[in-house]
Amino acid sequence: MPLCPTDQSFALIQFKNSFSVPNENSFSLHCDKYHGIHSYPKTNSWINGTNCCSWDGITCGKITGQVTGIDLTCSHLQGNLNSNSSLFSLHHLQRLNLSCNDFSGSTISSKFGWFANMTHLNLTKSNFIGQVPYEISYLSKLVSLDLSRNGMMRLDDRIVDLHSNLLQGPLPIPPFGISSFSIAKNNFSGMIxxxxxxxxxxxxxxxxxxxxxxxxxxxxGNLSDSLSVLDLRNNKFYGTIPETFVKGNYLRSLNLNGNQMEGKLPRSLVNCRHLEVLDLGNNKISDTFPHWLGNLPKLRVLVLQSNGFQGSIGNPKTNFAFTNLRMMDLAHNEFHGGLPKTYFKYLKAMMNASTEYGELKYIALRQGPKNGYTNGQAEFGPKEDATDVAEAAGMASDMQIT
Structure with missing residues (x-):
């Protein structure tokens, strides 16, 4: 058995001594009666001067002896868990289970976000109340987080950002009053x-x-009257895009890239007068060129690549089509014919001023191997500005316009 570092053993003794440990309380009775978990005061085995790696509920690294796990489920702990607790000095913790104890209405400390190696955190049914600190989102290796069955809890600053973890299971629903909810780059499954x-x-x-x-x-689609950014890219959604985008909505970015959407584009997208980024690439959408999107006054990025769009692009239907468009990607579709020259008359945002000749020129125009776009290769716009355009629209900086 590895030998526990002295400073960590001392920190655990301090943690133990910060609580009272009654023989039983309502939490321990609940463990025995409803969960079939034998409750007992595990910290009674925590004796100063002995190897903490041998204590109940403690797991240590096999080589280093660093404390990597604490499981005090149903351990009769009673008292406040404060931010100055010695618990937060155990920086090697990977698993922490304090469920079914009585922390007497403590708030969850922001210092829980300091455990850089934490993969499992369970604080369920432990009488915590108040705000869930934003710092919880700093736990970049977190696989499992359970804060259920506590008192009145609310999320800090109306923002939840748990992106880039290994969280899984069904989609958690954000609480009422929250303004921003990101669980991107996890492993959630099931339906919305x-x-x-x-x-x-x-x-x-x-x-x-x-x-x-x-x-x-x-x-x-109805939610778009309050929603500004809807990002569902790189999932497995299928069916048609909702035909429910209401008039007067504030949607600025809609990203469905990398799903299995099919059918036609919903004409209700014309109601999205604030839309700046529309990315529908890598789906199964089958439609003709959506010239009617040219009426969206703020549209700057349009990605339709790798779908089943077909037919000729045709001439613009108005004299002010796509006037603010900076980037368009139509590659890998089934368009045929030439790209009408009249479009270039209105694509003012795709021009750069030439300092050498003092005139406007279109930039980053790239054709397919044949004359026109008969191979579905149609991509034009300042490719090098992809990130800038997305950021200017207030969107994620990793948007790929290929």
């Missing part, structure tokens, strides 16, 4: 329940890079 639309305060909803599937709820 329609009652997520009851959270009408949402302005940013980022569920990208997960394994979510099924149809996109129709009500998400």
């Amino acid at each position: 329940p329609s009652w997520i639309c009851n959270v009408s305060s949402l302005k940013v909803l980022d569920l990208s890079h997960n394994n979510l599937s099924d149809l996109i709820p129709l009500c998400l």
